[in-house]
Amino acid sequence: MKTVLPVGFHKLHKNQFFNLQFNRWYSEGFTRLDELRKAATSIKTMADNKRVFSSLAEEALRENRLKNAAFYYRAAEFLTNPTDPNKSRLYDCFHDTFYQAFQDDNIQRYKVPYEAGFLSAMLLPPEGEKKGTVMIHGGFDSFIEEFYGIWKLFSEDGYEVIAFEGPGQGEPLHKYHLPFDHAWEKPVSAILDFFGLADVTILGISMGGYWCLRAAAFEKRIKRVIVFPPLLDWLESTGGGIRALIDWMMNHEGLMRAQIRMKMKAPAMEHVVNHTLFITQKDDLLDVVRWELAMNKEFLHSEMVDQDVLLLASERDSFQPPVLYQKQWKALTHARSIHGHMFTEAEQASHHCAIGNM
Numbered sequence: 001m002k003t004v005l006p007v008g009f010h011k012l013h014k015n016q017f018f019n020l021q022f023n024r025w026y027s028e029g030f031t032r033l034d035e036l037r038k039a040a041t042s043i044k045t046m047a048d049n050k051r052v053f054s055s056l057a058e059e060a061l062r063e064n065r066l067k068n069a070a071f072y073y074r075a076a077e078f079l080t081n082p083t084d085p086n087k088s089r090l091y092d093c094f095h096d097t098f099y100q101a102f103q104d105d106n107i108q109r110y111k112v113p114y115e116a117g118f119l120s121a122m123l124l125p126p127e128g129e130k131k132g133t134v135m136i137h138g139g140f141d142s143f144i145e146e147f148y149g150i151w152k153l154f155s156e157d158g159y160e161v162i163a164f165e166g167p168g169q170g171e172p173l174h175k176y177h178l179p180f181d182h183a184w185e186k187p188v189s190a191i192l193d194f195f196g197l198a199d200v201t202i203l204g205i206s207m208g209g210y211w212c213l214r215a216a217a218f219e220k221r222i223k224r225v226i227v228f229p230p231l232l233d234w235l236e237s238t239g240g241g242i243r244a245l246i247d248w249m250m251n252h253e254g255l256m257r258a259q260i261r262m263k264m265k266a267p268a269m270e271h272v273v274n275h276t277l278f279i280t281q282k283d284d285l286l287d288v289v290r291w292e293l294a295m296n297k298e299f300l301h302s303e304m305v306d307q308d309v310l311l312l313a314s315e316r317d318s319f320q321p322p323v324l325y326q327k328q329w330k331a332l333t334h335a336r337s338i339h340g341h342m343f344t345e346a347e348q349a350s351h352h353c354a355i356g357n358m
Contacts, residue, residue, distance in 0.1 A: 003152040005029045009348050009356030013040040016318075017268035018049075020351060021078065027358045029149035030071045046267065049079045050086065057093065066101035070094055074146055079271060082278035091174050098145045105152075112194045114167070117176025119187055120144065121164040121194075124155040131158040133197060135188070135222075139206030141275050143170040147205065150358060162200075164191050166211075168279035179281040182294055184211035185218040192221050199223050206353050207231060209320065210295055213328075217304035225305065228353065229313040229320045230328035233297040237321050246289070253286060260285045302331035311340040316350040 006029060012022040022040055025031045039052045053076035060069035077090035099107070106125060111118040122144055134154050138144065144151075144163040151161045165172050166187035168180025181187075188202070201224040204212025210231040216222045235243050249256040263269040276288040309332055313325035322342060332338055343349035349357035 002156055003029070003149055005149050005153070005358055006033075007348055007357045009351060010037075012036055013043065015267060017266070017271075018043060020355060021075070023351070023355050024353075025071055025075050027355045028071065028146055030067045031075075032068060035068075035072075046079045046081065046270065050076050050084075050090070052076075054090070057097075061097070066097055070097040070101050071146070073097060074143070078141065079267075081274055088174060094143075095145070095171070098148075102148065110194070112164070112190055114172070114187060114190050115178060117172060117178050119164055119166060119178075119190060120171040121162055121191060122151070123195075124151055124161040124163075126158045126160050127156050128158050130160055133160045133162065133200045134203060135191065135197075135200050136161060136163045136203045137166060137205070137208050137212070138169065139204070139208035139211075140279075141271075142206060142208075145170075162191065162195060162197075173279060177281060180279040180291070182211065182214065182299060184215040188215040188219050188222070192219065197221060201226065203228060206320075207295075210300060213302065213305055213309075214300050216307050216309075217301040220307075222307060224308045224310070226310045227312065227328070229317060230311050230325050231295065231320050232300065232302070232324050232328045232331060234292050234295055236297065236327050237323050246293070250286065250289065256289065257285045260288065297331060300331075302328065303333050305332055306334045306336055308337045309335045309339070311338065312343070312354070313340070314343040314350050314352060314354055316345065317352045319352045 006026055009023055010026070010033070011019065013019040022036050026033055026036055035056055039056060042052050043049050053072045057069045057072035057076060060072055073090055073094035077087060077094055080087040080090060108123040110121040110123065112121055136151065138147065144165050151163050154161045166184065167178035172178040192200070198221050200222055202212045202215060202222050203226040205228050209227040209229050212225055213227055216225045249259065260273060264273050273285065273288050276291050277283060280287055280291055311325055311329060313322055315322055325340065325342065329338060329340060343354045347357055
């Protein structure tokens, strides 16, 4: 049977951040909408999220609904504080249940040597005649397994899929404690070397839209780049005065830390701060700002990208807004070709990463 992903962005939670995540779990194809609706009524805090989704996962396990169970474990792990010992346990529950649920699929798993540990990769062979190879990776807080429905669509359409996690992501982070590195060409080159690839399309999802372009600037075995969505520079979507203000506050460290703690009262910012410290293996709140500022247009080197580029964005994306799509297009001054699409509310794909119609 061909893979079919759900379509529709729903009002599941009154908090915008929680609502986006609930829709994320639904859009990825392996949860039940009625169970998500019920869960939303009981979740007001991060602790609630862990408790409620853990319970849903255990219920699904008892009923032998392994695919549902895996993705409920993922939802529980997602907002669990990295300092909570349950986070590692929930990751293991997700990982083990996922591969048990899909054991009859033709998933080939690999560990790719990298620095003091390993990168993780899954390969899906093409169905029918091979059209090409697509390398795919996620972004700030995703696992390769959670987008499996999308990988399957590529495979079913005749593409060899190699989905991988780099340092600071998924298994390389949880099991080998490899901290994040914005120089994404390094893990990409390791994957290309391991599989002996010389002509690939790379797809970067969410913040991965920044890292895949950075990799393409330096790794010319990449021939085509799909950016979903562009980021370019965190400060390019703000007013000019913000950059100067941040520079000033970074010279007043106590004030900056207090400002970050105040903003962490919002669930979205609490997640961003906690997860950034986790993937960088740091413990100073200022390292969160340093990490974000390091994702800038100078380090990206858009002018060195000379491949074919497809830019994909969503008109109501609050994380990587459309202005970054427009600025990224202009920055690709030497691309062989540029195409783009802005997903809309009419397509039910107007939110970050087209959640609602992935």
